[in-house]
Amino acid sequence: MTFKNVMLGVTISSVIGVLSGIVPATLASRLDPVEAIRAN
Numbered sequence: 616m617t618f619k620n621v622m623l624g625v626t627i628s629s630v631i632g633v634l635s636g637i638v639p640a641t642l643a644s645r646l647d648p649v650e651a652i653r654a655n
Contacts, residue, residue, distance in 0.1 A: 643651060 646654075
């Protein structure tokens with residue numbers, strides 16, 4: 616394992632983690648709070 620491969624893995628994992636946190640939060644922030652509570 617080279618340093619380049621490790622950094623590539625960390626970078627890809629970080630991007631996936633950030634996107635999987637930001638995308639649902641952005642979508643949820645657009646919802647009306649009453650509708651968001653009813654959806655649960």
